[in-house]
Amino acid sequence: MEHITLLLAIVVVTALVFDFTNGFHDTANAMATTISTGALKPKTAVAMSAVLNLVGAFLSVEVAKTISGGIINEEGIRTEVIFAALVGAILWNLLTWLLGLPSSSSHALFGGLIGAAVMSAGWSAVNGSTIVTKVLIPAVAAPLVAGLAAMLATKLTYRIGAKTDEKHTAKGYRVGQIASAGLVSLAHGTNDAQKTMGIITLALVTGGVLAPGSNPPMWVIVSAGVAIALGTYLGGWRIIRTMGKGLTDLRPQQGFAAQTSAxxxxxxxxHLGFSLSTTQSCSGAVMGAGLGRKGGVVRWSTATRMFVAWGLTLPAAGLVGAGAEFLTKQGPWGIAAVAVVLVGGSAVIWSLSRRKPVDHNNVTADDLDAEPAGVVTTAIAAVTPPPAAGSVAAVADEDLKTTIPAPVPTDPAAPPAPAAAV
Structure with a gap:
C-alpha cells in the first residue's frame, strides 16, 4: 500500500462509502419479509444480516473479477474515472433510499462506471459483450426466475399445510424464515460486497499498484466486508417498509418461500460470476410470493414505481458519472468540485429524510403520521401551562388534593366520621 497516492486513497475511501450505502440500501433484501411477518425484531434482524454479510464477503471473488476486469477495459482508464463512477452510484443510492424505492445498487455502480468510462475514453472503453451477458441478461432473468420460483414455492407450502391449523403452521415457517433470511444475507455478502472489492481492485490497477487481472488483496476483502456489514446494521428502514408492507401483505409461509427462492x-x-441485482431478485421473489397465495395481491402502483426506478438506474447513474468525469478532466479544481457535489448532495438528501423519519420503531406501522396515544398525551401535557396561583382552577385543583383525616371516635361502637374536604 506504500504506492497509494492521495487521489487513489480518496477513491478507495469513496468506494467504501458506496459499499456502506449498498449495505443499508439492500438490508431490505434479506430482512424485509422477516420483519414484516414478525419472525424477528427489527434490530435483531439487521444485526444478524450484518454478521452474515461480513461472512459472505470471504466466500468468493468471482463477481469481483467480473467488475475489475470485465465491464470496462483497464488499459487507458484513469483513477479519476473510478471516482466519478462512484459519485454517480452513491447519489443514486441515496436518492432512491429517500424515496423508499428498492432500486439496484449494483446497476447504479455499473451505470456510473459505464458513463464515466465513455466520457473519459469513448465507447471503446466498454466491453459490450460482458455487459450484455453478465449484467443485462441477469437483470431481466433474475427477478423473473426468483418470482416464478417463489410463486410455485408458496403454492406448495400452502398445499402441504392445507390440513393443519394455519396458526401452528405459521410458527414453524417463522423459524424457517430466520434460516432463509440468513441465507439471503450470506448470498448478499458473496455478491454485493464483491462489487466494491472489484471497484477498489480496478482503482489499484489504474493507479499502477496492482497488475491487470489481479485478485483483490486481503485488506480490500476485509475492508469491503466490514463496510457493507456496518451499512447493513444501520438498516435501510425506508426500503424495508416498502418491500415488507408496500408490495404485498406477506404471511410467514410466503416470506419463507420468497427468501429461499431469492x-x-x-x-x-x-458461483457463475454473474453480477446480478440482489434487490431485483428479492423484489421479484416477494411479488411472486404475493401472487402465490390464494387471495394474495400485489400492489401494482408500488411495483410500477419500482420498475421505473429499475429502468432509470443505469442511465441516471451513468449521466451523473459522465458529468462527474467531465469535471475531473478539468484538473484538481474539477476533482474538488465533484467532491463538493457528493458531500453537498448527500447532506441535502439526509436532511430531507429527517422530515418524516422511518426507523425500527415505526417500520411496520400502518400509518407513519399517526402518533401512539401515550406520545400524544405526553405532548399535550408538556405544552399545557399549569393554572395560575390563586385562580379558580388552582384552588379547585388544591381542593381535590387536600383532605382532613377523620377524627378517631371516642366511642368504639360509633361509626367513623367521613373525611371533610376543605
Missing part, C-alpha cells in the same frame, strides 16, 4: 438465485449467480 437466496438460491443469488448464490447460483455468484
Amino acid at each position: 437466496a438460491t438465485v443469488i448464490l447460483a449467480s455468484s
Whole structure:
C-alpha cells in the first residue's frame, strides 16, 4: 500500500462509502419479509444480516473479477474515472433510499462506471459483450426466475399445510424464515460486497499498484466486508417498509418461500460470476410470493414505481458519472468540485429524510403520521401551562388534593366520621 497516492486513497475511501450505502440500501433484501411477518425484531434482524454479510464477503471473488476486469477495459482508464463512477452510484443510492424505492445498487455502480468510462475514453472503453451477458441478461432473468420460483414455492407450502391449523403452521415457517433470511444475507455478502472489492481492485490497477487481472488483496476483502456489514446494521428502514408492507401483505409461509427462492438465485449467480441485482431478485421473489397465495395481491402502483426506478438506474447513474468525469478532466479544481457535489448532495438528501423519519420503531406501522396515544398525551401535557396561583382552577385543583383525616371516635361502637374536604 506504500504506492497509494492521495487521489487513489480518496477513491478507495469513496468506494467504501458506496459499499456502506449498498449495505443499508439492500438490508431490505434479506430482512424485509422477516420483519414484516414478525419472525424477528427489527434490530435483531439487521444485526444478524450484518454478521452474515461480513461472512459472505470471504466466500468468493468471482463477481469481483467480473467488475475489475470485465465491464470496462483497464488499459487507458484513469483513477479519476473510478471516482466519478462512484459519485454517480452513491447519489443514486441515496436518492432512491429517500424515496423508499428498492432500486439496484449494483446497476447504479455499473451505470456510473459505464458513463464515466465513455466520457473519459469513448465507447471503446466498454466491453459490450460482458455487459450484455453478465449484467443485462441477469437483470431481466433474475427477478423473473426468483418470482416464478417463489410463486410455485408458496403454492406448495400452502398445499402441504392445507390440513393443519394455519396458526401452528405459521410458527414453524417463522423459524424457517430466520434460516432463509440468513441465507439471503450470506448470498448478499458473496455478491454485493464483491462489487466494491472489484471497484477498489480496478482503482489499484489504474493507479499502477496492482497488475491487470489481479485478485483483490486481503485488506480490500476485509475492508469491503466490514463496510457493507456496518451499512447493513444501520438498516435501510425506508426500503424495508416498502418491500415488507408496500408490495404485498406477506404471511410467514410466503416470506419463507420468497427468501429461499431469492437466496438460491443469488448464490447460483455468484458461483457463475454473474453480477446480478440482489434487490431485483428479492423484489421479484416477494411479488411472486404475493401472487402465490390464494387471495394474495400485489400492489401494482408500488411495483410500477419500482420498475421505473429499475429502468432509470443505469442511465441516471451513468449521466451523473459522465458529468462527474467531465469535471475531473478539468484538473484538481474539477476533482474538488465533484467532491463538493457528493458531500453537498448527500447532506441535502439526509436532511430531507429527517422530515418524516422511518426507523425500527415505526417500520411496520400502518400509518407513519399517526402518533401512539401515550406520545400524544405526553405532548399535550408538556405544552399545557399549569393554572395560575390563586385562580379558580388552582384552588379547585388544591381542593381535590387536600383532605382532613377523620377524627378517631371516642366511642368504639360509633361509626367513623367521613373525611371533610376543605
